Amino acid sequence: MSQESSGKRVKTPESLRSARWFAPDDLRSFGHRSRAMQMGYGPEDWVGKPVIGIVNTWSDINPCHSHFKHRVEDVKRGVLQAGGFPIELPALSLAEQYVKPTTMLYRNLLAMDVEELLRCHPIDGVVLMGGCDKTTPALLMGATSAGLPSIYVPAGPMLRGNWHGKVLGSGSDAWKYWDDRRAGLINQKDWIEIEGGIARSHGTCMTMGTASTMTAIAEALGMTLPGASSIPAPDSNHLRMSAESGRRIVDMVWEDLTPNKIQTHAAFENAIAVAMAMGCSTNAIIHVIAQAKRAGCDIGLEDFDRFSRFVPVIANVRPSGDQYLMEDFFYAGGLPGLMTRIKQHLHLDTLTVTGKTLGENIEGAAVYNDDVIRPIDNPIYAEGALAVLKGNLAPDGCVIKPSACPPHLHRHTGPALVFDDYPSMKAVIDRDDLDVTADHVLILRNAGPQGGPGMPEWGMLPMPKKLLKQGVRDMLRMSDSRMSGTSYGACVLHISPESFVGGPLALVKTGDMISVDVPARTINLDISEEEFARRKAAWKAPEPKYERGYGWMFSKHIQQANEGCDFDFLRTDFGKAVPEPDIY
Structure with a gap:
């Protein structure tokens, strides 16, 4: 994995950002130096050396990142070897399994945490340590807005259960x-x-869930070392990758290789193509759109649907695949191997954190198991993993994962069974007298960005117990929420605009006929325009979820799913992302 520096030094010690804090012969810099010496450091640590921030999302309650407590030492070792000064900066840790109501409520808070950590400290470049679902996009969003040289260290998937x-x-x-x-x-x-x-080691989910999807996307964007995204967390390759990332970020600072030079529109198209070939999580759409907008790139739902038409799913990894997991994917050649098989769909000239192009990075990569990473003419699903549907029920779009649901449900019309919130659904879903058949369409609403709040992973509504006893294992389910990337089934998600703000989903009544046609990319509520208008006029907005604090700010400024669920005031067109501090 070793990467020799191929870039040219354009920074000098005097031009380092950190030099503004440490170099001047004045009282303020005296304070910076003396306090560094208070911690046991000396001029040998910082003079003429880049200061490398290591943003670590470890915590005692985050099993995906539990090894980061020790892995950060490998990153520091690499920074020191390359002549940098490593500084660990703890950041908000988003433990997917424990944070309620959902980590999605706090993705943007972590992104702001990262941006401000980098803005206000004497940092020249940053190593981002993450992996659990929302952490990858949050770290990259914050670092992109900060604009400093950045490299991502994925946590890696856990061992198979x-x-x-x-x-x-x-x-x-x-x-x-x-x-x-x-x-x-x-x-x-x-x-x-x-x-x-089911969970035998530290690391992220070992299925192709949101965690593995987003770290693969980070690699496809060019923000990790080649092959870094699929190394199992306990594998010794992961320790070496961490140290190599520490060495590489020092060179990136000297080369002034910043995220805006890497995360171009073409790079995001590479990320989408790779996501489709991987059988990605539906959550990829929301996160990639948010990341792209932070980078000033115009990426939207249409781009995902366009790529889904011609990039097949070739990673035979659950839940789209039938048996293999991320450990198998790594041994089969990992992401570099997969990318060699979809070269015709990639922009091979995009720049990466290595200072080389994507094409140069994957040159010589190979696939070692044709069943785990299929040839492009023998895919596990002929089209991409996701499909974007639009219609009068979702005028701004929604998403389904057709590669992970039965073909007979790709076209379906059935009566709605509507639940206004998760507790009311949970209270009756196991009742033997529930009036439901396999033809029904289960609907959960008021579970979107504002309604959830935070758009929880409630979209894989549990199958009614009555139907399970009959041997029925899937049916059409839809909501304005999300679902775990490890989930499967005929679930229509991210319906936009959400019902809580008056989207059409708010107007559906139990018994209404719903029609979904995945090949035609349509989703419709089968009522007349006159009836639609009557219901819209009678709709009343629910009470706000929050009256104060972060939740209040979230509700006031969160964008809809089709816009990436970022805060409106963090858009690049809102203003300059990170003004440099006036006083050092």
């Missing part, structure tokens, strides 16, 4: 076996054994 000799995939098998338990097919003892076997 195991139960009774069966391979378990996090998330995907949790949903599967939970349905089995609700249907009476497994007992309490089995369930406890599955709990202890």
Whole structure:
């Protein structure tokens, strides 16, 4: 993985950003130097050396990042080896499993945390340590707005799970076996054994969930070292990659290789193409749009749908695939191997953190298992992983993952069964007398960016217990919320605009006929325009979710799903992203 510097030094020690804090012979810089000496540092640490911030999202309650407490030392080792001065900066840790109501509520808060950490400290370049779902886009969004040389260190997927000799995939098998338990097919003892076997090491979900999707996207964008995104977290390659990232960021500072030179429109198209080939999480759409807008690139739903038409899914990894996990993907050649198979869909001349082009980075990469990473003429799904639907029920669009749902539900018309909130749905979904059939369309509303709040992962509505007992394992479900990237099924998500702000989903009544046609990319509520108008006129806005604090700010400034759910005041067209501090 070693990457020799191929860039030219354009920065001098005197022009380093950190020199403004440490170099001048004045009282303020005396304070900076004396306080650094208070911590045991000396001039040998900072004079003529880039100061490298290491933004670490470790915490005691984040299992995806539990190894970062130690891995940061490998990053520091690399920085020191290359002649830099490493400074660890703890940042908000978003533990997907524990943060309620959803980590999505706090993605933008972490992005702001990163931006301000870099803005206000004497930092010349930054290593970003993350991996759990919202952490990757948050770190990249913040670093992009800060504009300093940045490199991303992915946490890496955990090892594959195991139960009774069966391979378990996090998330995907949790949903599967939970349905089995609700249907009476497994007992309490089995369930406890599955709990202890499904997550066997530190690291992110080892399925192609949002975590692996977003770290792959970071690599495709050019923001990680080649091959970094799929290294299993416990693998010794991960330690070496971390140290190499520390060495590389020092050179990036001297080369003044900033995110705006890497994250171009073409780079985001590469990210979308790779996402489609990977069988990506539906959450990729929201995060990539937000990241692109931070970088000043006009990327939207249409770009995802366009690429989905011609880039096939070739990564045979759950939940789109049938058996393999991220550990298998890494051994089969990882992302460099996959990218060699979709070269015709990539801009190979885009710049990366190595100082080389994407094409140069993947030159010589290979695939070692044609079943894990399929040839492009033998895909697991002929089109891309996601499809964007529009119609009178979702005028601004919504998304479905057709590669992870039964083909017979790609075209479906059925009566709606509407739930106004998650608790009311949960209260009745297991009732044997629930008036539901396999033809129904389950609808959950008021679960979007404002309604959730924060757009929780409620979109994979649980199958009614009554149907599970009949052997039915999937049906059409739709909402203005999201779902876990490890989920599967015929779930229509991100319906925009959301019902909480008066989107058409707010007007649906139980018994209304809903029509979805994935090949035609349509989704419609089958009522007359006159009836539509009557319901719209009678609709009343719900009470706000928050009256104060961060939640109040979130509700006032959050954008809709089709716009990336960023805060409106953080758009590049709102104003200069990061004014430099006037006083050092």
